[in-house]
Structures are given as C-alpha cells and as structure tokens.
Amino acid sequence: MKINNNQLLRFTTAGSVDDGKSTLIGRLLFDSKSIFEDQLESVSATSERKGHDGVDLALFTDGLKDEREQGITIDVAYRYFTTPKRKFIIADTPGHIQYTRNMVTGASTANAAVILIDARHGVIEQTKRHSFIASLLNIPHLIVCVNKMDLVEYSEERFNEIIGQFEEFSSKLLVKDVRFIPISALLGDNVVNRSENMDWYQGGTLLNILETLHISSDINKIDARFPVQTVLRPQNDEHRDYRGYAGRVASGIYRVGDEVAVLPSGFTSRIKSINNGGDDIEEAYAPMSIAITLEDDIDVSRGDMIVKKNNQPEAEQEFDIMLCWLHNEPARPRAKYTVMHTTNEQRAMIKEVVYKIDINSYNRNTEDKDLTMNDISRVKVRTTRRLMLDSYRDNRNTGSIILIDENTNETVAAGMII
Template sequence: MEINNNQLLRFTTAGSVDDGKSTLIGRLLYDSKSIFEDQLDSVTATSAKKGHDGVDLALFTDGLRDEREQGITIDVAYRYFTTPKRKFIIADTPGHIQYTRNMVTGASTANAAVILIDARHGVIEQTKRHSFIASLLNIPHLIVCINKMDLVDYSEDVYNDIIGQFEEFSSKLLVKDVRFIPISALNGDNVVNRSVNMDWYQGGTLLNILETLHISSDINKIDARFPVQTVLRPQSEKHRDYRGYAGRVASGIYRLGDEVAVLPSGFTSKIRSINAGETEVQEAFAPMSVAITLDDDIDVSRGDMIVKTNNQPESSQEFDIMLCWLNNEPAKPRAKYTIMHTSNEQRAMIKDVVYKVDINTYNRITDDKDLSMNDIGRVKIRCTRPLMTDAYRDNRNTGSIILIDENTNETVAAGMIV
C-alpha cells in the first residue's frame, strides 16, 4: 500500500500508572530522530542532574515543571513528529483512575489508540477502562503494546497469556482492528527497531504499524449537515439585500440548487449561492467554512441546521446519550445544565440514568442512579428546544455533546448520542 507522506495520523496512548507511556513516546521520538538538538541537550542535562544513566526518555513528554517535580504525568500532553512516511499527533493521557476523563479528551479525535500493558501484571482494570472508552469513541484501530518484556525474560508464553486475557474481555468491544506487539520501551525492542531478543515475534514494530495503518476519514460524506453559526447581514449599500448563513459543514456535500430544509422549523428552499470567503464556489463539503444563501426568505438563526430535504437527522427535545462524567462534583438530580451541540446552545437536564457500566465486567448497573467522576452510563437528556442529532457512530460531529455547569462554567460531561 502506498503511504501519503502528508497524511496525518492522530493516536492516543493510555495505560495504567507506570506502564511506561512516557518512556514509550520518548523512545518513539528518540529512535525516529524526531528530537530537536536543543531539547535533547536539555533532557540529557536534566537526566544527569537526576542521577540517571543515559537519557531519561520519559522527560521528552513530561515537559511541565510540575510534572517533573511530582514524577507523574498530570494532563493530556500533545506531541507532534514526522517520519518520511507520515505525520503524527500523539495524545499522551495519564494512567491514574482519577484522570480517566483525560483519555476521553485525548481520544475524541484519534484514528488509533495505543494501549500499554505491563507484562508483569497483565490485564487490569485500567486496561479494560481505556479499551472500553476507545470502543465507545469509535476508534477503529487498537494497538495493544505489552511493555516491559525485558522484565519477564522476553517470554513468548507471558505474551501469549496476556493476549488471551485481553481477547477474553475485548470480544464485547466494537473495535474493528486489534493488534498486539511485545515491546520494551526502555530498551527499544520493537518500538522503532526490531527486537533481537524476541525473534519469535514476526509482526511489525510499533512505528511500522503506525506508518502503515489505513486511515479512513471519520467525516460522514453522505448525511449533509450544516449547523448555522451566524446570520450575515452586511450594512453596505452594495450588499443590503444579502442574507447569508455562515457556519462549518459538519458532514456531507452541498451544491448550488440543492433542495434543503431548515430545522427545527422544517421550512424548505433551494441553495442560491455558496461563498468560501470572497470566492463563490459550486459546492461545499466538510470541514469547509462557508456562507450559504437560499432562494426564499426564511427565518434562520444560530443553532438551526440546514440539511437535505430527503436526508434529515432526528429532531427531538429528548434523547439517550452514553455519558462520561468528567467533573469532581457528582451529577445533581434533575439539575439544569447548558448543553452544547454543534452551534446549538441551550438548557438541558439529565432526566434519568438508565444504567451505568461496570468497567471490570462491562455489565450494566441499573440500581445505581448516581453519576460521579469517571462514571460512564446511558442517560436520558431533555432539552428546552429540539436538537438535530445523528447517532455518534454515524456522525461524530452531530452525534456528540458536552454539558456545562451553569454556575461554574465548567465542562462536567461529554456524551455520545445513541
């Protein structure tokens, strides 16, 4: 398969505390020669100051002073690097259970997830939690790196046993592609270079797999969805009759003359013009930002959605969501929150917690209605006005929401519409 060297792969790394995520990313950057000389000099000096033999690879990602002083990664750290075959963005997320919410953030735009497992400990709760979130967020590729193989004498039996543990629970996940790699991030085995210590492993290195993964666009090209961000009414004499609807195409394609409907009102019209900046274009597609004019003078405002008349989303004030609770404070029963969905912002409340998910077993918990930090569950949401939605698995842009606390303005939850 020919690889486009301009193609961008976004991937997230996740695992439990001390599984070696920062060391793995440092090794990936170091061995692929993606470290700037001044950064290498700084990390080398810091490593020597801390008494390390050689370069402490974890310091390439633990860039914040507080992180270094505490010895832990405390937030999502984004790193960028390029090889001759592909460009990459890495989202490194913390391993602590209390930071599960950070993985939701880091993985929300990922094409692949790299899950680390300590070869000495095998599959643990965080492995299941992170794998479940990857499945929930519809990430198509899961790369399971069984790390610290040097500490189990590079044992093929240990590697195969952990694969069995993972496959036992992952059969319930909706991930299309799962791959396994035995690695030692500290020593570099099977990260960028093939391991001489594990000649029994015949697969590719981590970098080879990342460079050759097929990236399918997560943009829905079929369902045309155009959330209106603002209405353009120029004050100049030349354009006084102009009334355009500006926004970013969330999915699908719009062309001149298309028959469209404006939701939630349901009024119909045809597209008269499409402008990308000062240029009039024949068509617009995701993720272009454009201004659309219609043949008819329809009442359209921010938060409305222009769609094709023969292909419309659900329009409802009440719907079900798989919700990840992100806030330190638990959800308040029937409390009012601000819901953000595309350009639509309004008040909403959690009407009911249908069930929560037991991350260890993936069983449904129906007798517990409390949502606390890191809880994941299916909830019923009711809004003050209709939202135009698609299922998250069909359309990431129109299938996702966030909830904001009206008093603190903190983002308290992120959700995927089912």
C-alpha cells in the first residue's frame, strides 16, 4: 500500500498508572530521531540531576516543570513528530483513574488509540475503561501494546494469555481493527526497532503499524451541516445590504445555487454566494471557515444551522446520549446545565439516567442512578430549544455535546448522541 507522507495520523495513548506511556512516547521520539538537539540536552541534564542512568525517556513528554518535579504526568500532553512516511500528533493522557476524563479530550479527534498493558498485571479495570471510551468515541483502530515484556522474560505464553484476557471483553466493543504488540518501551523492543529478544513475534513494530495504518476521514462528506457562528452586517455604505452567515462547515459540501433550509425555523432559500477569506468561491466543504449569503431575507442567528433542503438532521428537544461524567462533583438530580452543541447554546437538564455501564463486565446497571466522576451512562436530556442532531457515529461534529455547570461555568460532562 502506498503511504502518503503528507498524511496526518492523530493517536492517543492510554493505560493505567506506571504502565509506561511517557517512556513509550519518549522511546518513539528518541529512536525515530524526532528529538531536537536542545530538547535532548535539556532532558539529559534533568536526567543527570535526578541521578538516572542515561536519558530518562519519560521526560520528553513531561514538558511542564511542575510535572517533572512531582514525577507524574497530570494533563493531556500533545506531541508532534514526523517520519519520512507520515506526520503524527500524539495525545498522551494520564493513567490515574481521577484523570480518565482527560482521555475523552485526548481521544475525541484520534484516528487510533494505543492502549498500554503492564505484562506483569495484565488486563485491569483501567484497560477496560479506556478501551470502552475508545469504542464509544468511534476510534477505528486499537493498538494494544503489552509493555514491560522484559520483566516477564519476554514470555510468548504471557503475551498470548493477555491477548486472551483482552479479547474476552473486547468482543463487546465496536472496534473492528485491534492489533497486539509485545514491547519493552524502556529497552526499545518492538517500538521503532524489531526485538531480538522476541523472535517469536512476527508482526510489525509500533512505528511500522502507525506508519501504515489506513486513515479514513472522520468528516461526514454526505450530510451538509453548517452551524452559524455569527451574522455579518457591515456598517459601511459600500456593503450596506450585505448579510452573511459565518461559521465553519461541520460536514458535507455547499455550492452556490444549492437549495438549503435554515433550522430550526425550516425556512428555505438558495445559496447566493460563498466567501472564504475575502474571496468568492463556488463551493465549500468541511472544515472550511466561510460566509454564506442567501437569495432570500430570512431571520438567521447564531446557533441556527444551514442544511440541504432534502437532507436534514433531527431537530429535537429531548434525546438520548451516552454521557461521560467528567467532574469531581456528582450530577445533581434535575439540575440545570448549559448544553453546548456546535454553535448552539441552550439550557438543559438531565431528565433521566437510563442505565450506567459496569466497566468490568460492560453490563447495564439500571438500578444505580447516581452520576459520579468517570461514570459512563445512557441518559435522557431535555433542552429549552430544539437542537439539530445527528448520531455521533454518523457525524462527530453534530453528534457530540458538552454540559456546563451554570453556577461554576465548569465543563461537567461530554456526550455522544445515540
């Protein structure tokens, strides 16, 4: 398969505490020669000051001084690197259970997820939680790295045992492509270079797999969705009659002359012009930022959506979502929240918790209705005004929402439309 070296692969790393995520990324950057000289000098000096033998690879991802001093990674760290075959963005998420919410952020735009498992401990609750979130976020590729193989004497039997543990629960996930790699991030086995200690493994290295993964676009090219961000009304005499609707195309293609509908009002018109950066263009597609004018004078405001007349999303005030509760404080029964969906902002309430997911068994718990941090649940939400919704699996942009606490203005949950 021919690889386009201009392609960008976004992938996230996840695992439990001390599974070696930062070391793995450091090894990936170091062995692929993606470290700048000044970075290497800085990390080498820090490693020496801390009394480490050689370069501490984990420090390449622990970029904040406070993180280094505490010896932990406490946020989503984004790293960029390039090989002759592909460009990459890595979202390194913390392993501590109280930071599981960070994975939702780091994985929301990922093409692949790298799940680390400590070869000594095997599949644990965090493994299942991170894998379920990856499935929920519709990430097409899972790469399961069984790390620290050097600590189990590079045992093929132990590697196969962990594959069996993972496959036992992952059969319930909606991820089609799952790959397994035995690695030692600390020593470099099967990260960039093939391992001489595990000649029984015939698959590719982690970098080889990342360089050759098929990247399918997560942009829906069929359903045209244009959330209006702002209305442009120039005050100068030359453009006194201009009324444009500006925003970013969430999905699909728009062309001059297309018959469109404005939701939620339902009024129809045709596209008169499309402007991009001061230039008139004939067509626009996701994720371009544009301004559209219509042939008819229709009342359009921020939060409305311009769609094709014959292809419209559902306009709903009450709907079901899969919700990841992200906040330290539990959800308050029938409390008022602000829901943000594309450019639309409405007051909302969680009307009902339908069920919660038992992360160990993936069974549905219909008895426990309390939402606490890291809970994954199916809930019914009601808003004050209709939202224009697609299912998350059809359209990431118009199929996702966040909930904000009206009192503190903090983001408390992220949801995927079912």
